[in-house]
Amino acid sequence: MEKVNLITSRTVVLPVENVDTDQIIPARFLKATSKIGLGQHLFADWRFDAQGKPKADFILNRPEAAGANVLVAGDNFGCGSSREHAPWALHDYGFRAVVSTSIADIFRNNALKNGLIPVVVDGAVHARLLAAPGGSVTISVEDQTLTLADGTRASFPIDPFARFCLLNGLDELDFLLAQEPAIAAFEKRRAG
Amino acid sequence: MGAVVVTGRGRPPRARVTRMKPRTMFEKIWEAHLVRAASADTPAILYVDLHLIHEVTSPQAFTWLREKNLKVRRPERTVATMDHSTPTTPRGRDGKIAVLDNAAALQIAALEKNCADFGIELHPLGTEGQGIVHVIGPELGLTQPGAIIVCGDSHTSTHGAFGALAFGIGTSEVSHVLATQSLLQQPPKTLAVTVEGTLRPGVTAKDLILAVIARLGIGGGTGYVIEYRGSAIRALSMEERMTVCNMSIEAGARAGMIAPDETTFAYLEGRPRAPQGADWDQAVAAWRSLPSDAGAAFDREEKFDAASLEPMITYGTNPGMGIAIGGPIPAPSNATAEKALAYMGLTGEKQLLGHKIDVVFIGSCTNSRLSDLRAAAGIFKGRKVAEGVRVLVVPGSQAIKKAAEAEGLDRVFREAGADWREAGCSMCIAMNGDQLKPGQYAVSTSNRNFEGRQGAGGRTFLASPVTAAASAITGRVTDARELV
Ligand code: SF4
Numbered sequence: 001m002e003k004v005n006l007i008t009s010r011t012v013v014l015p016v017e018n019v020d021t022d023q024i025i026p027a028r029f030l031k032a033t034s035k036i037g038l039g040q041h042l043f044a045d046w047r048f049d050a051q052g053k054p055k056a057d058f059i060l061n062r063p064e065a066a067g068a069n070v071l072v073a074g075d076n077f078g079c080g081s082s083r084e085h086a087p088w089a090l091h092d093y094g095f096r097a098v099v100s101t102s103i104a105d106i107f108r109n110n111a112l113k114n115g116l117i118p119v120v121v122d123g124a125v126h127a128r129l130l131a132a133p134g135g136s137v138t139i140s141v142e143d144q145t146l147t148l149a150d151g152t153r154a155s156f157p158i159d160p161f162a163r164f165c166l167l168n169g170l171d172e173l174d175f176l177l178a179q180e181p182a183i184a185a186f187e188k189r190r191a192g
Numbered sequence: 193m194g195a196v197v198v199t200g201r202g203r204p205p206r207a208r209v210t211r212m213k214p215r216t217m218f219e220k221i222w223e224a225h226l227v228r229a230a231s232a233d234t235p236a237i238l239y240v241d242l243h244l245i246h247e248v249t250s251p252q253a254f255t256w257l258r259e260k261n262l263k264v265r266r267p268e269r270t271v272a273t274m275d276h277s278t279p280t281t282p283r284g285r286d287g288k289i290a291v292l293d294n295a296a297a298l299q300i301a302a303l304e305k306n307c308a309d310f311g312i313e314l315h316p317l318g319t320e321g322q323g324i325v326h327v328i329g330p331e332l333g334l335t336q337p338g339a340i341i342v343c344g345d346s347h348t349s350t351h352g353a354f355g356a357l358a359f360g361i362g363t364s365e366v367s368h369v370l371a372t373q374s375l376l377q378q379p380p381k382t383l384a385v386t387v388e389g390t391l392r393p394g395v396t397a398k399d400l401i402l403a404v405i406a407r408l409g410i411g412g413g414t415g416y417v418i419e420y421r422g423s424a425i426r427a428l429s430m431e432e433r434m435t436v437c438n439m440s441i442e443a444g445a446r447a448g449m450i451a452p453d454e455t456t457f458a459y460l461e462g463r464p465r466a467p468q469g470a471d472w473d474q475a476v477a478a479w480r481s482l483p484s485d486a487g488a489a490f491d492r493e494e495k496f497d498a499a500s501l502e503p504m505i506t507y508g509t510n511p512g513m514g515i516a517i518g519g520p521i522p523a524p525s526n527a528t529a530e531k532a533l534a535y536m537g538l539t540g541e542k543q544l545l546g547h548k549i550d551v552v553f554i555g556s557c558t559n560s561r562l563s564d565l566r567a568a569a570g571i572f573k574g575r576k577v578a579e580g581v582r583v584l585v586v587p588g589s590q591a592i593k594k595a596a597e598a599e600g601l602d603r604v605f606r607e608a609g610a611d612w613r614e615a616g617c618s619m620c621i622a623m624n625g626d627q628l629k630p631g632q633y634a635v636s637t638s639n640r641n642f643e644g645r646q647g648a649g650g651r652t653f654l655a656s657p658v659t660a661a662a663s664a665i666t667g668r669v670t671d672a673r674e675l676v
Contacts, residue, residue, distance in 0.1 A: 015527065016527075018411065022640065022643070022645050023642065023643060026622070027621045027623040027645075028622060030623060031295035031623060034251075034252065035363075045644045045648050045649075050648065074528060076414070076444070079411060079444060080346065080441075080640065081345075081346050081360075081640075082345055082346040082348075082360035084344075084362035104411070105414055106346060106360055106361070109362060109365070110362035110364065113362065113364040160232070160233055161233060161376070172364070172368065173368055175234075175376070176237070176371070179228065180372070182237065183237075183239070183265075183372055186239055
């Protein structure tokens with residue numbers, strides 16, 4: 001995995017609560033056997049009409065969203081299915097962080113394994129982000145902070161091990177593989 | 193088991209049994225699977241007893257295994273089936289189910305190859321053991337009390353009905369389990385959902401769980417494992433318990449569990465993969481120690497009165513937007529709720545009862561088991577589906593299909609004018625050919641009513657099999673109690 005620490009970007013604001021993984025990437029795009037290129041299907045049914053034409057009023061289709069890689073969304077982002085295709089699609093599209101007042105468990109776990117930072121902030125900070133779409137923010141994984149353009153700083157929680165992996169570009173699987181002796185010992189203990 | 197502590201100095205050692213802190217069932221299972229406990233820097237490492245895989249969320253995991261030149265550590269602990277992208281259309285003359293979608297065919301071929309290359313048991317399309325992953329696990333007796341069960345699918349919570357700790361994982365974690373039979377996990381919090389009393393006639397397990405989710409909200413269980421408790425839960429059959437645990441994730445809880453009891457043991461006894469003979473007795477004895485100890489502390493508790501529950505139906509675009517079937521549609525309280533009502537074409541509507549529908553879907557890992565089909569057939573028998581309404585009845589597994597046909601349920605459905613299908617996820621998830629057309633309304637026994645879940649532009653009302661069947665007959669959202 002690539003190392004991830006500082007992200008500085010304008011925000012894209014999607015002020016919808018309970019954005020579920022079926023919206024992030026509809027199921028018909030899960031027939032892929034690779035994770036490459038899923039960004040083209042990100043928010044497919046919100047981005048495109050039935051003929052596949054971009055819907056002009058959807059935020060990602062507006063010029064000001066181009067190049068922004070921090071998504072600010074409503075409460076309970078990423079609920080629903082366990083499809084890792086959701087963070088794959090967001091990351092492939094160019095997003096590096098998702099900011100909300102809460103983020104669903106499985107999505108958060110999946111995101112952290114793919115260099116997409118789940119940032120949970122309190123209602124007051126969230127309200128300021130919603131009120132200033134396109135504003136610049138800086139997210140630091142090391143300091144666990146999100147800094148607004150005016151210098152206001154909010155801290156966010158992140159699992160210490162996931163943080164360590166992000167900062168050092170480590171893959172959790174490699175860590176688990178290194179635990180082989182402990183796993184073998186557990187199996188032996190159980191076989192008793 | 194009490195820890196034995198030796199005390200006393202200079203005197204003969206005296207054994208004293210210290211009283212252990214009462215533990216929840218979750219804590220017991222968690223602790224019994226710790227390869228390594230969590231530390232300040234690292235999450236716990238949990239050993240996985242049973243890993244279920246299907247064609248959609250596993251291919252990338254096998255690719256990474258190959259890239260890293262890894263083997264599957266315990267192939268005998270992984271079982272594969274095909275369900276999500278597979279068609280459920282009737283078999284051809286050759287007795288085979290044709291897969292016409294190229295991408296789905298590739299996914300199926302990939303799973304076949306991965307299972308063959310890595311030595312994993314596979315239940316291929318159309319074979320006896322095939323079906324929805326959360327239906328076949330219990331059916332085969334693979335799902336057992338006290339186990340940790342994972343699958344790249346959020347409805348893995350279903351298996352918690354047996355007193356297992358079962359939760360959905362992402363594809364990266366699928367690769368972790370394949371390679372190491374272990375997972376890194378942070379301990380969740382515990383939530384007791386206590387339901388006391390007796391459900392009234394016509395109120396089903398589906399209504400119970402929809403009512404729980406309506407109260408908790410779609411994110412209300414985030415960070416928790418739910419244990420369902422109380423007399424109303426104890427009175428449920430295993431199939432009903434699975435319906436309840438299945439939808440735990442719709443309140444944001446990764447797992448839902450119910451303590452094993454005589455109902456659990458009776459269901460499991462004699463199933464092909466359940467312990468047999470002396471092993472069975474030993475297993476049951478161990479399973480009896482699983483229920484939460486008296487006085488065990490939960491981080492939170494929510495209480496429900498079973499007798500006050502009504503048949504439920506959802507009106508919005510998440511499963512938390514549920515109401516009693518005869519109740520009013522709540523006025524939208526914010527922009528998200530307004531958006532949901534607009535999507536559903538219900539802006540300004542007062543109630544759902546009597547709302548015209550186009551499709552009825554009876555199936556999914558929530559409600560596709562034999563008892564669900566029997567309940568629906570009870571409504572269909574001697575009646576006809578309303579003109580213009582399309583009805584799909586999709587058994588959860590090939591075994592259920594066979595059992596239903598042996599009872600003649602398929603004939604009841606066909607004579608009423610419904611389609612009787614092969615086993616699979618079908619219209620629960622619009623990726624296998626079964627889907628709603630834009631704007632269509634469906635009453636569905638599945639678990640998700642998200643925008644487009646059953647087809648782009650489709651609109652889903654989630655309800656029980658009897659509500660779905662009754663609505664099929666009238667062509668409108670119907671309280672089944674009016675038909676009986
Ligand atoms: S029936 Fe639906 S919810 Fe269940 S596993 Fe299949 S797609 Fe998922």
